[in-house]
Amino acid sequence: MKGFADRVSGVSEYYFSQKLREVAALISEGKPVLNLGIGSPDLSPPTEVIQALKSTADNAQxxxxxxxxGTPELRTAMMNYYQNFFGVSLNPQEQILPLMGSKEGIMHLSMAFLNPGDEVxxxxxxxxxxTAVTELLEATPKYYALDLNRKGRPDLEHLQSQDLTRxxxxxxxxxxxxxxxxxxEEIFSEIVAFGKKNDILILHDNPYTHLLTERPRSILEIPGAEEVAMELNSLSKSYNIPGWRIGMLVGKASFIQAVLKIKSNMDSGMFLGLQKGAIAALNLHKTWFEDLNEAYKNRKKLVxxxxxxxxxxxxxxxSGLFLWGKVPAEQDADELVNRLLQEHYIFITPGRIFGEQGKDYVRLSLCLPEFKLLEAINRIKKSKQK
Structure with missing residues (x-):
């Protein structure tokens, strides 16, 4: 065997793929691990969604x-979703591409637009x-910081002072x-203008749009955005179906067609039962999100x-499904993560896996029932009393 591709040595196994083996090993030993590390919703999907899947699966055809x-019915449901929640009008035949989760969309988009040596x-x-997908395609990551005091605004002035030609x-x-x-809306407007000025494709990844937000937003709400921006969306977090792998890509017809050239060579379409379930989810009334957010508000108080x-x-x-916390100055974030797992059987995520700016932070998920969150709190309190 003449060896692996060079790209294999340039990218690491996904952190959670590796770390969850350690968590699983502890659980197999009988350890009562509380997993606050990943954002996998544990709440039940809507009843209508499960029923749509079941009834379709019973059909032999x-x-x-x-x-x-995807089916015309699914694309129409996605069109109506964008119209109802964002006021964005889309052509369901040309501007919507259902995906097997938005994560695959990151790869397909990158393959459709990047050449080796391009920068992202x-x-x-x-x-x-x-980063992983960028490096797999032999392009170069170029990182930018966010101003968390201004709702995560990128430092566009600093970016503009750099060489952006690649x-x-x-x-x-x-x-x-x-x-x-x-x-x-202001941040989206500035980013769209930045993309137009520098001939850069803006890719907005939007899976948390409904979760603990003031209101759902789409970058395509900005006038003229579709000339320079596309958006990924996902049903995983919003409807508690992460394992179903259902997402969508929306944007300019010519951009969608380029991505379809890649995607159509990678898979053979989505199981009809999943599509029917997605249609049922997308047709739900907005009260679904009101009830969902009430549950997450209660959990967030405990987190x-x-x-x-x-x-x-x-x-x-x-907003979203996580709490981002900075560790005390005298502590090391990785040491805190390891100590919590080994001594208290509580798994949280070290911020360093999200980039250099995260090295002094940890991330805690809201995806645990309240009684388990209370158990995590009690474990820490008891350890302090010893």
Missing amino acids: AHGYQNYQ LIPDPGYPTY VKIMWVNYPHMPTGAEGS CLLADELGLTYAKDS
Whole structure:
């Protein structure tokens, strides 16, 4: 065997793929691990969604290959979703591409637009997959910081002072993961203008849009945005179906067509039952999100209490499924993460995996029932009393 591709040595195994093996080993030993590390919703999907999946699965004709672009009914439901929540009008035949989760969309988009040697603007801290995919395609990550005191605004003035001639793509993500910065219409407008000025494609990754936000936002709400911006969205977090792998890409027809050329060579369409479930989810009334956010508000209060016990500094008005906390000056974030797991069987995420700017931070998930969050708090309190 003549060896692996060079790209294998240039990228690491995804952190959670590796770390969750350690967590699983502890659980197999009977350790009562509380997992606040990942944002995998534990709440149940809507009843209508599960029923749509079940009823479709009972149809013997539903198990064949499906259209690469999804059914017309699914694309229409996605069109209506964008119209109802964002006021964005889309052509369901040309401007919407259903995905098997938005994570695959990051790869497909990058393959459609990047050549080796191109540069990609990536938020630091930010989703590690942006960097991994960029490096896999032999492009170069170029990181930018966020001003958390201004809802996560990028320092566009600093970026503008740099050489941007090789920059092809800029990843943005609001509500931002991991910090929870919500973003704003003003920030979107500035980013769109920046993209137009510098001939940079803006890719907005938007899976947390409904979770603990003032209101859902799309970058495509900005006038003229579709000329320079595309948006990824996902049903995983919003409808509690992360394992179903259902997402969407929306934007300019010619951009969508370029991505479809890649995607249609990578998979053979989404199971019809999942599409029917997605349609049922997208047709739900907005009260679904009101009830969902009420549950997360209650959980966040407890996660904040846990953060207080750990001495973390954090923003109480953050959005999304996580709390981003800075460790005390005398502590090391990685040491705190390891100590919590080994001594208290509480798993949280070190901020360093999201970039250099995250090295003094940790991330705590809201995806645990309240009684388990109370158990985590009690474990820390008891350890202090010894």
